[in-house]
Amino acid sequence: MWVVQAYEIDAYPNKNTSSFDAVLRTDYRDRIRQEYPAVVAVGDSAIRQLDEEVFSQAAGAKTVIFSAPGSGSAYWYLMIRNQIIASGALPRAVLIFFRGTTLTVPEYRVRGSYFVRLDEIGGSGDQDVFDLAISGQQNWLQMMMARFIPLYAKRAEIYQTLTTVTRDFLPNRLAGCDSACVNRAFEETFDDEKINAELQEDYMRNLDDILYQPDNLKFSSRVGGSLLPWMIRDLRSNGIIPVFIRIKYRSHAEGQTDDPKLTAYLADLESYVKKAGGLFIDLADEEKLTDDMFEDNYHIGEKFSLEVSVVIAEALKEEIEFIIK
């Protein structure tokens, strides 16, 4: 009963476990409608340092960049459907910056704290996405438990409440450190602010390791159940060229090569995208992105923002100019 009251479960069996809420964020769509860019870029925090103005100038095309930290293919697809295409101001190209096998792992970064962000751009008309990325990953037992056991349905929220007490209490009392400060401490110490901040099941599912599990490196067996075909279909049917761009890691700049299975995966991905009328670019080959530009393995340092924006824009320029012409 406490769970039902505290977490506002208003129906039994619980229905709120199986869809996005009806509220849909529209500011991204509004911005696209206002600015009418030739190119829209989406990606996670790996592109947070790209400067729109510098990028647009160097690429020779007005570009709007949406960097959503902690996002995955589910988020990017909903951006395409509910923000870019729904704006009516259709760009000529959409750049999708990705890592590893993100494009074919729809369940990556959709749960726990990542669901909140996803729910903002997902609405009642996106049940298909919800089913594929979220409920499709649950077995029947988990779905039944979520419907009939309120405690189970709200376990992530309950855990969040507990961690507010356990994770932040001592730092708050003895070091004057709030929740954001504790997250920073974990980020600085472990390169991961989410440790102990989420239910283990969500944390494990959101780890990067999942992208490189053997099953996820088999492109042909994963692509059919992913959002990649939907991205290409929706963009191409609206006359937009999808450009899939694999970001460079610092380890690439230091000379490390990819696992052979990942190399094979990327070759299959490239072939698939090109056959479907899209473009594929691998920034791992871009020599001008050097290891000193990175602040960690994935993220560009703030002081290299402008320089990297130019480098990446110039690397894409030929492709973008061709599309726009």
Add this chain to the structure above:
Amino acid sequence: MNFFDLGFFLVILAFLPLYWLTAKWMRLNNLLLVFGYLLYGWGHPAWVLLLFLSTLMDFLLITLFQKGSRWKMLIFITGVGFNLGIWLFFKFSLISRISNAEIAFPIGISFYMLRKLAYWFDTWRGRELPPLDFTEYALYVAFFPQLLSGPIDRPGFLIPQFSRKREIQREFAKRTAPLFINGLVKKIVIADNLALVVDRIFRLAQPSRLLFLAGSLGFAVQLFADFSAYTDFSRGTAYLLGFETSENFNSPFLALTPADFWSRWHITFSSWLREYFFMPLRRLCLKLFRHKRILAVMAPALLTMVASGFWHGLGWSFLIWGIYHGLLLGIYQLFGWEKLRNSDHPIARTVGWFFMFSLIVFGWGIFRSPDLTWLSSVLMKNIWGVTGMQWVAFLSILLSVLFYSLPLIIKAGIDHTAVGRGYLKPVYYAVILVILVIFIGSGVQEFVYSRF
């Protein structure tokens, strides 16, 4: 084969009715043995072949030994050497080094090797054992609830149960549910969640000393929860099959002295080492060093704990951990501090407990360290970390470790007080069932002791 795997659990559930319903017209031991081999070998048939052939070899040699052959000493050495040899061959990847082939380490071999050696040693000593029957002996070696990570029951305790009439015992049934519930909480809630932060601490290139201590504390609790959860499920499953098996843990963090700790932690392994390694060694050392008390006391303790370290693994951290505990055992013995176990003085007991607890936690930090260089850097060079972000991380982790330890602390309190046992136990189980519902979706990670 993982007790917490849903598939495994369903297989056991399906097996139990077959097991009990066929009690009258099928030899239960045969059914149990075949089922155990099937489970063990699922996906790894070579492991079952190794287990079966080595068991057969032992059986033949023991039969020969018991027939009063004049080659008894040679047979005994062959039997012991054969088992040790196989274990060393796989343990130290000799076969991989020779053939450059990837040979998987047969899971559970370290445990069933000890059971076989126990049978050999008891046979050599002329201990009274049930008449040798292949099925019973094979079942003793490959008793599936204990096959992967113990407990390491003695032949004299387990084998007689195989020949007794088996009945569904109410007392056994009553004990099963609490074992399963406690096991689930310890594994899913405590061990797997602590593992997330402990693993990250021990992967840091240069953690602060405080983070190392927090990681050591977290690992101590994680390891206890993980291993005792396995034991709970093992014992619960054994009860369902009509067998009583040994406890493996008895509130080890309440130990007052090193000897006290080793009588409470991994009890069956410690008692195996004590009986078959330490005591014979001690008798020998007392004879050899009768005028040098320090050597007579320290040598057997050190050698036994170094052997324990090697049993766990080949790395330097296991060796240092063994030496560390050997020194503790020897020093406490030499200075007479073991008497603290029998002391009634509350202050002495409290101080002694705190000191011992700190030593145990530090020891687990050594055990968990990735290598010697890392450990020496932490202890000699790294900062304490009383300021900055590592200090904040330390505070957060410390409270998380205490939070996850709460169910264990409360359970220990309940078990050791009359009020707890009487009134608080049902409340405790109700609360942990609620906690289980929250964490049940997390799945189960690999057991720590399945790596040894």
